[in-house]
Amino acid sequence: MEHECTCSTKFADVDDLRPLEEIIERYGSEKGALIPLLQEAQDAYGYLDEKIMREIAKRAGYQFSQVFGVATFFAQFRLKPIGEYLIKVCHGTACHVAGATQITDEVANQLGIKEGETTPDNKFTLESVMCLGACALAPIMVVGDDTHGKLKPTSIKKVLKHYAGPSGSQASEGDDAE
Numbered sequence: 001m002e003h004e005c006t007c008s009t010k011f012a013d014v015d016d017l018r019p020l021e022e023i024i025e026r027y028g029s030e031k032g033a034l035i036p037l038l039q040e041a042q043d044a045y046g047y048l049d050e051k052i053m054r055e056i057a058k059r060a061g062y063q064f065s066q067v068f069g070v071a072t073f074f075a076q077f078r079l080k081p082i083g084e085y086l087i088k089v090c091h092g093t094a095c096h097v098a099g100a101t102q103i104t105d106e107v108a109n110q111l112g113i114k115e116g117e118t119t120p121d122n123k124f125t126l127e128s129v130m131c132l133g134a135c136a137l138a139p140i141m142v143v144g145d146d147t148h149g150k151l152k153p154t155s156i157k158k159v160l161k162h163y164a165g166p167s168g169s170q171a172s173e174g175d176d177a178e
């Protein structure tokens with residue numbers, strides 16, 4: 001498989017409020033839209049900075065405590081910036097049975113970080129997620145926009161190596177199921 005730079009990491013700077021304005025405009029004064037609004041804001045900025053949450057509260061008519069409460073309640077929301085590549089290791093039932101814990105352990109070991117952390121060079125962030133909908137390929141992990149399936153702990157080093165170079169310079173050699 002040819003790896004191209006499909007990294008979804010071209011996030012907006014939190015000082016640039018234009019993406020947020022567009023998102024809020026789309027939802028207007030629709031109440032009950034806080035969760036999708038936060039999801040889109042996270043997609044745009046990579047995480048929910050306090051500044052972004054305060055702007056959402058101000059512009060969409062919520063109390064900051066409401067916005068913060070939702071953002072901290074749901075595990076899907078991140079309050080800290082992520083690295084260039086977000087690594088999501090699936091821990092759904094099929095992946096768990098197929099050894100997801102060993103996959104997370106090996107990724108953490110290779111990168112020298114724990115789950116939820118980002119490498120000091122801001123290259124990788126490691127997260128656990130629930131079923132990604134590709135159970136036949138268990139255990140799987142997603143790196144940026146690429147899915148790697150039927151993983152073994154021994155294959156992790158090679159997978160990570162594809163992404164370890166300068167931005168957008170992944171090796172073209174593929175090794176795992178897509």
Ligand code: FES
Nearest residue numbers: 090092095132134
């Ligand atoms: S359990 Fe991992 S993809 Fe479904």
